[in-house]
Amino acid sequence: MNPVLSVRGLDKRFGAVVAADAVTIDIPAGQRISLIGANGAGKTTFVNMVTGYMKPDSGSIVLDGTDIGRRSPRSVARLGISRSFQIPQLFIELTAAENLTVAISGINARMLSFHSPAQAQDRHDKALELLGRFGLADVANRPISELAGGVRKLIDIAMALVRRPKLLLLDEPTSGVSAEEKFNTMDRVIHAVAPDAATIVFVEHDMEIVNRYGDRVVAFYQGRILADGEPADVLMDQEVRRYVTGGVR
Amino acid sequence: MGKNLHPLVMIALVAVVTLFGRVLPTWTLSLATIAASNALIALGIVVLARTGNVSFGQGLFFAAGGYGVALIANAWGLTDAVAQVIIGAVCGGLLGLVIGPLIARYSGIFFGMLTLALSMVFYGALVKSTALGGSDGFNVGRPSLFGMSFVDPREADFMLYAVSVIVTGFAGIAASILFRSEFGLASLAVRENNLRVEYLGISANRIISINFVIAAIFAGASGAFALMAQRHIDPQFAYWTTSGEFVFVAVLAGNQSVAAVFVASMALELVRSFSNLYLPNTWQLVLGVFLLSVILFLPRGIGSLWIRDRHSRKGTAVGAPAAPEKGAAL
Numbered sequence: 098m099n100p101v102l103s104v105r106g107l108d109k110r111f112g113a114v115v116a117a118d119a120v121t122i123d124i125p126a127g128q129r130i131s132l133i134g135a136n137g138a139g140k141t142t143f144v145n146m147v148t149g150y151m152k153p154d155s156g157s158i159v160l161d162g163t164d165i166g167r168r169s170p171r172s173v174a175r176l177g178i179s180r181s182f183q184i185p186q187l188f189i190e191l192t193a194a195e196n197l198t199v200a201i202s203g204i205n206a207r208m209l210s211f212h213s214p215a216q217a218q219d220r221h222d223k224a225l226e227l228l229g230r231f232g233l234a235d236v237a238n239r240p241i242s243e244l245a246g247g248v249r250k251l252i253d254i255a256m257a258l259v260r261r262p263k264l265l266l267l268d269e270p271t272s273g274v275s276a277e278e279k280f281n282t283m284d285r286v287i288h289a290v291a292p293d294a295a296t297i298v299f300v301e302h303d304m305e306i307v308n309r310y311g312d313r314v315v316a317f318y319q320g321r322i323l324a325d326g327e328p329a330d331v332l333m334d335q336e337v338r339r340y341v342t343g344g345v346r
Numbered sequence: 347m348g349k350n351l352h353p354l355v356m357i358a359l360v361a362v363v364t365l366f367g368r369v370l371p372t373w374t375l376s377l378a379t380i381a382a383s384n385a386l387i388a389l390g391i392v393v394l395a396r397t398g399n400v401s402f403g404q405g406l407f408f409a410a411g412g413y414g415v416a417l418i419a420n421a422w423g424l425t426d427a428v429a430q431v432i433i434g435a436v437c438g439g440l441l442g443l444v445i446g447p448l449i450a451r452y453s454g455i456f457f458g459m460l461t462l463a464l465s466m467v468f469y470g471a472l473v474k475s476t477a478l479g480g481s482d483g484f485n486v487g488r489p490s491l492f493g494m495s496f497v498d499p500r501e502a503d504f505m506l507y508a509v510s511v512i513v514t515g516f517a518g519i520a521a522s523i524l525f526r527s528e529f530g531l532a533s534l535a536v537r538e539n540n541l542r543v544e545y546l547g548i549s550a551n552r553i554i555s556i557n558f559v560i561a562a563i564f565a566g567a568s569g570a571f572a573l574m575a576q577r578h579i580d581p582q583f584a585y586w587t588t589s590g591e592f593v594f595v596a597v598l599a600g601n602q603s604v605a606a607v608f609v610a611s612m613a614l615e616l617v618r619s620f621s622n623l624y625l626p627n628t629w630q631l632v633l634g635v636f637l638l639s640v641i642l643f644l645p646r647g648i649g650s651l652w653i654r655d656r657h658s659r660k661g662t663a664v665g666a667p668a669a670p671e672k673g674a675a676l
Contacts, residue, residue, distance in 0.1 A: 148545070169544065170541075170544045170545050171544045171545070171547055171548070171549060174544075174545055174546060174547040175547045179545075180545065186539055186541065186542040186545070187538075187539065187542070188534070188535045188538035188539055188542070189538055189539075190534070190538060191531075191534060191535065191538065195531060196535075198528075198531060199531055199532055199535040199543070199546065199548075200546050202528045202531070202532055202546075202548065203543075203546035203547040203548045204547070206546075206547045206548040206549065209527075209528050209529040209532055209548070209553075210527055210528045210529060211523075211524055211527050211528075211529045212523050212524075212527055213527055213528055214526050214527060214528075215526060215527060215528045215530060215531035217528075220528075256542075256546065259546075260546075260547065
């Protein structure tokens with residue numbers, strides 16, 4: 098089966114710091130892949146390059162046969178890659194429903210209406226349906242500025258889902274969520290995402306989450322891929338235990 | 347957002363205000379014409395400000411509209427008020443179409459200073475241009491309407507008042523529809539977080555450019571009104587203090603209500619006229635105190651008197667408290 102995303106020899110340096118060193122990875126459709134690594138290992142840089150925010154120094158990023166390595170975030174989003182952020186990137190003064198409505202408008206971004214009300218029934222219904230999937234229908238009319246960090250995180254993910262992306266990248270979906278809530282939050286995310294995004298890559302520091310929700314784990318260290326395989330194998334790998342998980346499972 | 351009036355109600359309001367001009371004293375008509383003209387250009391600044399960018403150089407488009415109309419009027423004898431407004435809007439819009447996409451990539455103070463710089467370059471060119479009358483400018487004839495000439499000064503003033511109120515009123519209706527639209531919401535999103543807008547597949551630059559062109563069209567039409575009211579044009583139209591006055595009106599109004607722009611513009615003109623009349627030596631002081639008072643007591647503008655502020659909505663945080671988040675991903 099052809100991979101949804103094929104990355105070959107990706108390099109990225111910031112001065113003397115190597116953020117990506119010959120990163121090569123294929124992501125087949127339908128997989129849930131977890132990216133792990135210590136802070137500064139290159140996980141977020143990888144996500145930023147795949148989504149067009151950063152341009153690689155060299156290497157190729159191919160999405161369904163199209164080279165996207167030099168494209169803008171807007172172009173990459175239109176081609177089918179969406180992402181959420183470590184710190185939710187929302188429109189703080191708008192309500193949750195309005196945030197989703199802007200995302201829905203992005204589907205036909207070149208044809209934004211100058212007269213059709215933003216909260217037209219079809220868009221409003223779609224926004225409520227998406228919020229409902231995350232159990233957030235009751236906050237639809239609350240401004241983001243009034244919502245807690247965990248709720249913002251879920252809205253951030255809901256916005257990334259609107260385009261029914263071929264590939265969904267989640268940057269630390271459970272960061273900022275309490276230990277008691279993390280499985281509940283991740284269950285909600287996986288359940289909500291399932292109808293619209295078959296292929297998911299998520300950056301995660303919590304090895305319990307990685308082990309429980311990842312079909313495959315890719316471990317980064319100093320910009321390189323240290324290990325790539327099934328969670329049980331990668332998490333038991335001696336180098337991964339030494340440089341990434343610190344022996345903790 | 348507060349409750350919005352239905353467009354038909356707004357059209358009725360425009361009609362009432364237009365007819366009200368029949369009973370207004372003559373001196374009020376010219377004052378209201380200037381206020382409507384200033385409101386139109388300030389409305390454009392508010393439209394643009396909804397993307398998070400403030401233009402300090404709307405005098406550029408104001409002058410472009412005024413000079414465009416004046417040159418055509420003198421060259422071809424075109425005096426029709428409606429045609430002049432359309433020509434002014436087209437001149438402003440065309441210039442906006444050239445400049446908008448170029449400066450849309452800048453934001454904040456850089457955006458503001460670039461607009462200011464461009465208007466001052468235009469001002470400098472106008473002052474040096476002998477063909478356009480240099481710093482003295484030149485005169486144009488009295489405007490007509492649909493072939494009718496107005497010899498009686500009161501009738502001429504009422505005609506100009508009526509055209510300015512109707513045009514500005516319809517611009518206001520169009521702006522209020524725009525603010526509520528899909529495009530209007532996307533404009534607010536650009537102001538909040540333009541990077542996320544891009545990640546949603548929407549071009550933030552395109553949204554800023556379109557709003558910029560709308561603001562330029564309003565400014566050009568406003569320049570045409572100013573020309574018709576004064577029957578004279580000079581480089582002062584493009585000067586930075588002229589642009590500053592329009593920004594004052596926009597600041598006074600806030601960006602939450604279209605009606606607030608008209609109220610703010612009229613209030614500013616009234617305060618300016620009366621303080622000039624009764625305190626001729628200290629009228630600037632009165633104007634300054636008025637501006638400071640509005641900024642101090644209504645920091646979100648006059649519109650916040652009747653539009654419920656997003657920030658004022660009280661409520662406790664929803665959901666479980668979150669741990670402090672780590673450094674920015676981007």
